[in-house]
Amino acid sequence: MGSYTDVLVLRHTDDDAAHRAAAVSPVPVVSAGTGDREHPTQAMLDLWVLRSKLDGLxxxxxxxxxDPACRYARSLVYALAEFGAAGVVFLPPDGATVPDDVRSTLARAGMSWRTAGSATELLRNVDAVTIIPFELSDFHESAVRSHARSARLDERFVFDQALLRRTGTGVPVIHTGPRGPELPPEADDAPNVHYFEGVAKGVFLRAALMAELLAAHLRR
Structure with missing residues (x-):
């Protein structure tokens, strides 16, 4: 593949796929998500959006x-540590826990962490909120699956218009996409919801990353 192209963008089910590819590829490799370990471009994008809303991190x-155990959470925590963030408050689904390696990363960076029990509690104790889908795609399955939920999402996890007006008007809210009932479309008009801005900036960020890598590669 590296003989055909100037850059490779890789999404894979194996945790170490991007590292293995980069070790042998003659061209730059961009990780678009590998296994359960990392999703660096999503973390870059979301922190860019939040940084612009908070005047720094x-x-x-x-x-x-x-779910704190997903690959995005790991990349996000790695990046937050580099920017000197104070801490993370997790609102996990029932039964989900913060993995040991995520806790260790937070501890090494001197960042605090705890969990909240509801969206209302979370909004009252943070400077910004990032959300991932409560029903994550299973990249280990080749078949296309329906993302329709079999049951209504517990209101504790829903950031709807009423909640945002009542509690979180000054807290920027972003979502990695594809969004589900955790951030319903009715919230689009809230001034602190930046879902579509994140989608648009994702195009620019990844184009800029590709341009940087291509320029460096072609200078060789």
């Missing part, structure tokens, strides 16, 4: 909604 406490 140093000392920020971020609310994280969704």
């Amino acid at each position: 140093a000392g920020v406490t971020l609310g994280y909604v969704g």
Whole structure:
């Protein structure tokens, strides 16, 4: 593949796929998500959006909604540590826990962490919120699956218009996409919801990354 192209973009089910590819590829490799370990471009994008809303990330406490064991959470925590964030408050689904390696990363960076029990509690204790889908795609399955939920999502996890007006008007809210009932379309008009802005900036960020890598590769 590296003989055909100037850059490779790889999404894979194996945790170490991007590292294995980069070790042998004659061209730059971009990780678009590998296994359960990392999703660096999504973390780059979301912190770019939040940084623009908060005038920086140093000392920020971020609310994280969704499974803390997913690859995005790891990349996000790695990046937050580099920017000097103060801590993370997790709002996980029932039964989900913060993995040991994520806890260790937070501890090494001197960042605090705890969990919240509801969207209302979270909004009252953080500077910004990032959300992932409560029903994550299973990239280990080749078949296309329906993302329709079999049961209504518990209101504790829903950031709807009423909640945002009542509690979180000053807290920027973003979502990695594809969004589900955790951030319903009715919330689009809230001034602190930046879902579509994130989608648009994702195109620019990844184009800029590709341009940087291509320029460096073609200078060789």
